[in-house]
Amino acid sequence: MSASLYNNDILRLAASIPHHQRLADPHASVEKRSPTCGSRITADVRMADGRLAEMGLDVKACALGQASAALMAAQAIGLTAEELAEARDKLTAYLSGESEDLDFWPGLAVLAPARAYPARHPSIRLGFEAIAEAARMADA
Template sequence: MNAPLYNTQILRLAAEIPFHERLADPAASVEKRSPVCGSRITVDIELDADGRVAAVGMLVRACALGQASASLMGAHVVGRSAEELAAARDQLTAWLAGERDAPPDWPGMEIFAPALAHRGRHASIRLAFEAAAEAAAEARR
């Protein structure tokens, strides 16, 4: 756990957020905000006929950790179901809380291991996954 909190990988991801434009007419849109640091992420979702993410748009106004998390979420969200997004959100929450030993079953999440000891940063890391899971569930209704 001696790795720096803001490392090259985190900063690279923060600069490479995919789907960084909002969707014109999303099936659902959810905004999440961290009361601790003020980070804010809005996720727009469109689902296909099978209930999987077909399109996503994001507005990310967050710290580097929140931006990096949004980048990882966005890079692998297309094709995922609402259930898969909810599972990723729940696994991330449990891992950050110390209730799960392994990082979530989502590519790249191990880069947040240095943040485990920094509870004040957890909310920002969760934002994109919380917003995406909620938007996908709402779009499915």
């Protein structure tokens, strides 16, 4: 694995995940696991007026998964379930090479070197997948 893949920016993000504590009484909870590496993220959410009002995360992932979860958690509050699903889909499209757009979510450019490592993509997607699904469930 390339040393530049795990740079200081990635490691700093991995060590500073916002909302890194489970919610006591969530509207919905979702656990996502990467079959490739075993990374796991549990997302708890509370919605209000159709928007993400509170979240809690339990992140047990590699540094890339942690960094991605940190970026997601820093910007997700206030978004709708549809907006979170759109971000999840755009991240998937970027990682798979279907899109070049990283402007949809602040800070994701730091993960650009990981695009060349498909085995790391599931871990990078976990936080976005878990929060989008939990928000959809809570909003239903």
